[in-house]
Amino acid sequence: MGTEASIGTRFLLYPQSPTTPGYEKPELVWISARQGSIQPGPQNDRMYVVNPTMPKKHYDYPYLPPFRGAKAAPVEPSPDGHFDHIDPNSRDFLGVHVFGSVARILDIWEGFIGHRINWHFAETYERLEIIPLIDWDNAQSGYGMLEFGYRPTGSGGRDLFALNFDVIAHEIGHSILFSEVGLPPVGVSPTPDLFAFYEGVSDLISLIGMLHFDTAMDRLLRRGSGNLMALNELNRVAELADERQIRIAGNSRKMGDVGFEVHDRSRPFTGAIFDALVQTYHDLAVDRGLVDLPPGSIADARDFDADLERTYARAFEADYDLKHFQLKAALGDARDIIAQGLADSWQRLNSETLTFADAGLAVCAALQAAGHGRVAEGLVECLEWRDIISPYDVHQLWQGRPRPVVWI
Numbered sequence: 549m550g551t552e553a554s555i556g557t558r559f560l561l562y563p564q565s566p567t568t569p570g571y572e573k574p575e576l577v578w579i580s581a582r583q584g585s586i587q588p589g590p591q592n593d594r595m596y597v598v599n600p601t602m603p604k605k606h607y608d609y610p611y612l613p614p615f616r617g618a619k620a621a622p623v624e625p626s627p628d629g630h631f632d633h634i635d636p637n638s639r640d641f642l643g644v645h646v647f648g649s650v651a652r653i654l655d656i657w658e659g660f661i662g663h664r665i666n667w668h669f670a671e672t673y674e675r676l677e678i679i680p681l682i683d684w685d686n687a688q689s690g691y692g693m694l695e696f697g698y699r700p701t702g703s704g705g706r707d708l709f710a711l712n713f714d715v716i717a718h719e720i721g722h723s724i725l726f727s728e729v730g731l732p733p734v735g736v737s738p739t740p741d742l743f744a745f746y747e748g749v750s751d752l753i754s755l756i757g758m759l760h761f762d763t764a765m766d767r768l769l770r771r772g773s774g775n776l777m778a779l780n781e782l783n784r785v786a787e788l789a790d791e792r793q794i795r796i797a798g799n800s801r802k803m804g805d806v807g808f809e810v811h812d813r814s815r816p817f818t819g820a821i822f823d824a825l826v827q828t829y830h831d832l833a834v835d836r837g838l839v840d841l842p843p844g845s846i847a848d849a850r851d852f853d854a855d856l857e858r859t860y861a862r863a864f865e866a867d868y869d870l871k872h873f874q875l876k877a878a879l880g881d882a883r884d885i886i887a888q889g890l891a892d893s894w895q896r897l898n899s900e901t902l903t904f905a906d907a908g909l910a911v912c913a914a915l916q917a918a919g920h921g922r923v924a925e926g927l928v929e930c931l932e933w934r935d936i937i938s939p940y941d942v943h944q945l946w947q948g949r950p951r952p953v954v955w956i
């Protein structure tokens with residue numbers, strides 16, 4: 549093993565589907581598992597990959613894991629225990645990529661949560677079974693399993709979900725939330741917001757995961773010269789957002805614009821948290837003397853104003869090449885503040901009564917407790933702009949206290 553064993557294990561991961569322009573090459577990442585601790589498969593004490601060599605239907609009750617049919621030989625690590633030697637164009641790479649992506653998401657979110665995430669299905673299944681490819685135009689995460697098909701492309705090809713970090717991260721996001729927030733007891737009906745909340749936060753778990761890749765951070769920032777307001781969906785440039793997570797989170801939807809379908813209903817909350825992330829990035833960039841921005845909040849800027857857009861663009865573009873790495877550090881810090889607030893909010897939530905207002909205010913309370921009062925105050929504005937909380941809720945929040953002080 550040598551002295552490097554504690555550094556971790558190398559994998560190659562695609563930050564976005566390799567069919568996305570600019571993401572054709574995978575990035576080398578380190579997984580926290582000690583070098584040599586991941587066995588052929590790959591597999592470890594929490595998950596294992598199975599490559600069926602016979603046609604397999606997707607799991608559907610009462611057909612459940614484990615897979616008992618014929619399977620390919622497990623994929624071997626390199627002699628020194630890593631998995632970055634597998635050819636990204638090979639069949640073997642699919643399972644390795646899913647395994648590495650799941651491990652990466654767990655590494656990132658366990659860091660924010662501060663403890664090991666135990667599978668919500670741990671009483672039934674010891675480990676997660678990963679099936680990287682079946683003949684199916686869908687993907688699913690269920691009790692004890694994660695399995696992937698593909699999306700047929702217009703040109704007759706296949707966009708494999710096993711190579712799509714966003715899909716994998718979103719599915720693991722659900723698992724994390726089932727473990728950390730949980731489900732109402734049997735017999736208690738879920739609130740109208742509960743499953744929409746899970747969809748939105750799973751998208752945010754994926755978004756924040758994506759922002760841990762250098763390739764993604766560099767492309768996002770360089771494309772708009774550091775100006776994330778260019779990703780506002782009301783801005784024409786946003787149509788150019790290549791990252792699916794940004795296309796979803798950069799929305800301008802308010803609660804009055806959405807119905808009860810869970811994905812649709814999740815958009816205002818996801819958008820509010822994303823706006824708070826952008827606002828925090830702006831504030832840090834201004835504090836650090838990197839850009840000179842007009843006063844005003846991101847919520848104001850959402851009400852599209854072409855002059856304001858140009859002002860933002862000019863402020864970021866000035867000497868951008870000299871500021872790239874410092875802006876990247878500011879975005880990384882903003883990402884971590886928001887992610888920590890989200891993770892800390894989960895223990896404050898009750899799955900039996902959850903509403904988006906509760907969920908949003910729990911993030912504000914967690915931010916405030918962590919010493920990020922200004923960020924919390926910005927998020928309150930974003931939640932109000934989305935009609936997730938009402939002026940009455942805000943009044944209640946400030947009641948009896950001078951407004952700016954409460955969040956500092």
Ligand SMILES: [Zn+2]
Pocket residue numbers: 718722746747750
């Ligand atoms: Zn989902």
